[in-house]
Amino acid sequence: MKILMSAVLVALMLSGARAGDSPSADPASFTGRISDKSHVCMMKDSLQPKAGIAHDYQGKRYWLCCEMCVQSFQENPDAVAHAEDPVNGASVDKATAPAYAVKGKAFYFSSEKTLKTFAQDPSHYAAGS
């Protein structure tokens, strides 16, 4: 009986660890490629537990977590819509750029190549930003 109980406990612990791999389970600690940008607040550049508000600007779709962020976007759309590739410093469009999260913070890239470079050593590029 005791053995069975510990087997159940181990199984529970393992399933708990797996849940962390999904951005929706714990967005603040998610590290990995962002496949669904609807969960990124592009004002704060952070992953959100729920899909945000779609905001179309110049034919592209941006995602924002709340009305306040939508307002901030509208006040300065070009600044918010763009980000700097942390690897090569290029200006990228958040709507179309490949994105990668480090502990829930979103980064955007000018190409798959710079994303891969970043993913190999995120702390090297993410530090200080």
Ligand SMILES: [Zn+2]
């Ligand atoms: Zn927001």
